[in-house]
Amino acid sequence: MIENLTISISFSEVEEAHVGNYFHLSEMSGEFLIIQKPDNTFYFLCSNDCDIVGICQSFDWYIVSKDAFNDRLIIGIGLSDKESINGELYRVQDETTLILWRDILRFTFESDFVRQFFPYNTHFKGKMRIDGALCFYIHDYYPTRCKDISVFDRKTSNLVFRFKEGRQAALVAKIFSLCIARMPFFKEKAANAVLIPIPAATRERNITRFARFCSLLSHRLKVVDGFRATWIKEDREQMKGTHGQDKLSNLIFHPDYFKGRDVFLIDDIISSGENFTQMKRKLIQLGAKSVTGLFLGKTVKSENQK
Incomplete structure (x- = not known):
């Protein structure tokens, strides 16, 4: 199992958010990959036994959509807080799995394939x-x-x-x-x-x-x-x-x-x-x-x- 559980969070907001899970990510069950983007969106792929809702709530992130990818995995997209971050949070079986899951998320949410038919702009135009x-x-x-x-x-x-x-x-x-x-x-x-x-x-x-x-x-x-x-x-x-x-x-x-x-x-x-x-x-x-x-x-x- 390989993992990266380091994530940025605004400590000025800690008292206002339910951040208990932030201090216990290593104890979370299951496998997951969360890709954070500078435009405040994030994508995730996780196993069914992973509490992805709990992880996101701990950072006050909003899950826009969450669907079954297959009989073992859940895929989705959401909006993070106002601090734009570009990075990854993951625990997966091995490097091959990490690369595969990255490719799945990028194809689903960054290619011409449209999964969720909404815009996620977070700046006034x-x-x-x-x-x-x-x-x-x-x-x-x-x-x-x-x-x-x-x-x-x-x-x-x-x-x-x-x-x-x-x-x-x-x-x-x-x-x-x-x-x-x-x-x-x-x-x-x-x-x-x-x-x-x-x-x-x-x-x-x-x-x-x-x-x-x-x-x-x-x-x-x-x-x-x-x-x-x-x-x-x-x-x-x-x-x-x-x-x-x-x-x-x-x-x-x-x-x-x-x-x-x-x-x-x-x-x-x-x-x-x-x-x-x-x-x-x-x-x-x-x-x-x-x-x-x-x-x-x-x-x-x-x-x-x-």
Whole structure:
């Protein structure tokens, strides 16, 4: 059996993470190989008797997918913490096994073969000002009417759709936490911040999309969860991308959540910016100190829209 159990971890975070397994990796059962990448992703291949979930939890790493590779091995991909590392953590039978497992992981996750159809970017792609407020977005987003788009852009669309359905709250919360935590504005405002989503069109969609997501992200960032800062008193037709309509008429605001605070106003997609503008102005009017916009994607306009 050969092994490398040396791994980097931020000791400033030790008290906040469940790092017990970090001190007992040599006692973990089974064989495993974890390849860490500089973009915060990690791949793993391990035997069925290896507690890969325990290992990852000990470093506060998030497992995106975990599947059976064969009747003896499990393969998967995840996102690590904000400290980018390039290296390996392993215990395997011999050098031949190590080389084989490396090749399996690199073929699965680094070749043109697409196993998991999501993007894992952990940096904001762009920024802009909307109504004077600084806004950041992670991906370019092409609407469904755009057919001739790249594989990566289709991955983005897939992540957006799954997030809207409430099926990838934990993954998107992890991605946002990595993007936000490394930004200067977060370090300046974190102690006084509240996270508020731009409400969806209906109560059901709003709860499905944002309730768990806001809870997870606010916990990761250690900011106030402002999901209940607004309440939908009646459902309305979807108005995203429209102009000149009052998009807040069906909302009740609870200023106690955000009065005097720096608001991180978050949504899946920014299109015309009108939803954001109306929300931002209302929050400031009711006492918010500042508003920063955070978005999973920014709609790319077609040529005839420019």
